[in-house]
Amino acid sequence: MPVQAKIGPSILNADLSNLAAESQKLLDNGADYLHLDVMDGTFVPNLTFGHPMVKSLRNKIKTAFFETHMMVQKPEQWIEPMADAGVNLYTFHVEPVQDVVKVCRQVQESGMKVGLAIKPGTEVQELEKYVSIADVVLVMTVEPGFGGQSFMGDMMPKVKWLRDNYPNLDIEVDGGVGPKTIHCCAEAGANMIVSGTAVVGASDQAQVIREMRDVVHSYLK
C-alpha cells in the first residue's frame, strides 16, 4: 500500500501539567497522531514520563493514535506497561538492544505496532536487517534528549537511502522539523513527520500542520 503523509506533533515542549488539553488541541488542529517522548535519564541525559502518564492521557483521549518514542536503555522492560496504557506504536532505539528481532516480536505480540529508531551517529544500514519486521523506521534528525534543537540536514541521505530501497516503508523523521525544514525531509522521502516546537509553539497550529502535510503529500508518488 502506498505510504501516507502524517504529522505527529511531539508534546515534549508542551505544558506537561496540562497535557490532555494540549494534546486535544493538537488533535483538533489536525494532528494525525501524537508522538510521546519517553526518556529514562540513562539512554539520554533527560527524564520525561512513563506509562502511568501515558495511561492517564489515554483515559482522557480515547481514540487518537499514540506513538511512544522510547529513548530508554531497556525497551523490553516497558512493552507490557505501554501496551496496557493504550499505546499503538512502540518505537525504540536499536543502539542499546542486543536482540532487536526478539524485542520487535514482543512488541507485536503485545498488540502494538513496532518502530525502530536510530540516532544520528548510527548507520542507516543497521536498520536493513530489521526492515522486514518493523512497521515504521525513525531517522533522528537531532541527538535524542531534548526538544528545540537544530535540524541535522546531513541525515537526509539516510532517509533517501531508505525510500529508494523501500518504497512502501513508513519512514519517520524527528528533531528540528518544521515549515523551514519540511521540504528536504519530504524530498528525501519521509512520510511520517514528528514536529515539536514548530507546531506546539505556533500561533496557528492548524496552519502549520496543514502546510507540512501538504508539502509531504506533494512529494509522494
Ligand SMILES: O=C(CO)[C@H](O)[C@H](O)COP(=O)(O)O
Ligand atoms: O525525540 C525528540 C527529542 O529527543 C523529540 O521528539 C523532538 O526533539 C521533537 O521536538 P522538536 O521538534 O522541538 O525538535
Ligand SMILES: [Fe+2]
Ligand atoms: Fe521523539
